[in-house]
Amino acid sequence: MSTFKAPKGTYDLLPPESAKYLAVREAIAAPLRNSGYGYIETPGFENVELFARGVGESTDIVTKEMYVFETRGGDRLALRPETTASVLRAVLEANLHKAGNLPVKVWYSGSQYRYERPQKGRYRHFSQVGAEAIGAEDPALDAELIILADQSYRALGLRNFRILLNSLGDKECRPVYRAALQDFLHGLDLDEETLRRAEINPLRVLDDKRPEVQKQLTGAPLLGDYLCDACKAYHEEVRSLLLAQGVTFEDDPKLVRGLDYYTRTTFEFVHDGLGSQSAVGGGGRYDGLSEMIGGPSLPSVGWALGVDRTVLALQAEGIEPDIPSATSVFAVPLGEEARRILFAKVTELRKNGVAADFAYGGKGLKAAMKAANRSGARYALVLGERDLAEGVVQLKDMESGEQTAVGVNEIVAELESRLG
Numbered sequence: 001m002s003t004f005k006a007p008k009g010t011y012d013l014l015p016p017e018s019a020k021y022l023a024v025r026e027a028i029a030a031p032l033r034n035s036g037y038g039y040i041e042t043p044g045f046e047n048v049e050l051f052a053r054g055v056g057e058s059t060d061i062v063t064k065e066m067y068v069f070e071t072r073g074g075d076r077l078a079l080r081p082e083t084t085a086s087v088l089r090a091v092l093e094a095n096l097h098k099a100g101n102l103p104v105k106v107w108y109s110g111s112q113y114r115y116e117r118p119q120k121g122r123y124r125h126f127s128q129v130g131a132e133a134i135g136a137e138d139p140a141l142d143a144e145l146i147i148l149a150d151q152s153y154r155a156l157g158l159r160n161f162r163i164l165l166n167s168l169g170d171k172e173c174r175p176v177y178r179a180a181l182q183d184f185l186h187g188l189d190l191d192e193e194t195l196r197r198a199e200i201n202p203l204r205v206l207d208d209k210r211p212e213v214q215k216q217l218t219g220a221p222l223l224g225d226y227l228c229d230a231c232k233a234y235h236e237e238v239r240s241l242l243l244a245q246g247v248t249f250e251d252d253p254k255l256v257r258g259l260d261y262y263t264r265t266t267f268e269f270v271h272d273g274l275g276s277q278s279a280v281g282g283g284g285r286y287d288g289l290s291e292m293i294g295g296p297s298l299p300s301v302g303w304a305l306g307v308d309r310t311v312l313a314l315q316a317e318g319i320e321p322d323i324p325s326a327t328s329v330f331a332v333p334l335g336e337e338a339r340r341i342l343f344a345k346v347t348e349l350r351k352n353g354v355a356a357d358f359a360y361g362g363k364g365l366k367a368a369m370k371a372a373n374r375s376g377a378r379y380a381l382v383l384g385e386r387d388l389a390e391g392v393v394q395l396k397d398m399e400s401g402e403q404t405a406v407g408v409n410e411i412v413a414e415l416e417s418r419l420g
Contacts, residue, residue: 009124011125023323027321029107029109029129031155035148038105038106039106040108042080046077050086050089054088054261065115066081067079080113081114083108083110084132084302085261085293087130088298091134092295097296104133105133111126112127119276132300145301147242149269160273164250164252166254166255166256166267167231167234169223169227170263171263172231182199184221249267257284261292267284268282271316280309282304284303326375328355328419329355329379329380330372331343334384338385341408342393346358354415379398381411393408
């Protein structure tokens with residue numbers, strides 16, 4: 001037993017359970033690949049300023065949850081707490097927005113790091129699949145992304161999730177609302193930290209989960225009543241495009257999401273089977289983020305879905321994702337000569353695209369057959385002394401238990417035809 005353990009609030013993904021996580025990533029990525037999104041990968045750490053500016057100075061993410069460190073060269077870096085700011089930085093740095101083909105559509109899959117209080121469904125290291133469409137202001141793009149996320153969840157078999165939808169307005173109408181909300185909040189009995197947050201970003205106070213705060217927020221002004229005509233029209237168009245595609249959503253006037261960069265469309269995917277950590281993913285439009293990090297105006301929209309939370313949602317609905325068996329054929333050699341021959345057959349099967357494994361370590365028949373069983377293989381190949389003399393291999397169907405002798409040279413073709 002090693003003396004080392006995984007750091008607090010993290011987890012290891014191990015087989016066979018890890019196959020579920022791969023299946024979830026694949027299901028989320030598939031509709032994106034099919035819709036013009038190319039794969040992007042960015043470093044796990046960035047300049048700390050990128051997140052301070054991009055995510056927002058007043059957010060919990062920046063004030064409490066970032067892993068910040070100084071390098072030997074004196075640079076201040078942070079492990080990424082989210083990926084949108086990194087993706088936008090990469091797109092700007094590579095000048096992809098100047099290639100003339102906007103929006104730049106990309107998807108990513110990777111880990112994020114936040115120093116949070118660990119609990120079920122909330123870890124310090126977690127994995128997301130996300131998508132960003134950068135450089136176009138078009139309600140159809142917002143609708144497209146919500147439809148693709150909905151599609152991937154339905155492909156996994158999930159049914160009990162809800163989509164919450166809101167508009168946060170833009171730089172024309174939000175300041176008016178912000179002032180009205182600040183006036184309202186000043187009249188409440190709030191602690192110092194919450195009052196300080198109300199100064200920097202009052203919308204975040206609406207997101208406060210504490211019952212004593214929520215109780216006082218009854219009657220708070222709602223953003224929907226302050227939207228300018230352009231934002232209202234934009235939001236209506238997103239709603240009608242979703243309704244036309246049969247995507248069900250709920251209007252949630254209090255939905256703000258925890259990042260400062262959102263404008264206009266915001267949405268969240270929630271699953272009621274997950275207890276307090278009910279959000280499985282979400283996103284929205286972030287038209288001002290590019291300027292916040294020193295780029296030109298690039299209206300953009302995106303989302304990220306939590307892989308761990310999606311796996312929990314599948315468990316809550318009792319859904320086992322459809323995972324093909326990792327091994328189709330398991331070879332059991334008895335003796336040195338048999339080992340040489342079967343090893344060659346396993347290599348040939350693999351080259352022909354058949355998933356095959358081998359009884360390593362010179363196991364006896366009983367232990368080797370146990371290993372074959374555990375591998376989930378559909379067929380076992382057993383080659384003993386007598387079979388060698390006759391030039392055959394015993395092919396055992398692990399489901400029916402039926403055993404047939406097949407010529408050594410015919411075995412690869414026989415397995416390929418049986419496995420189709």
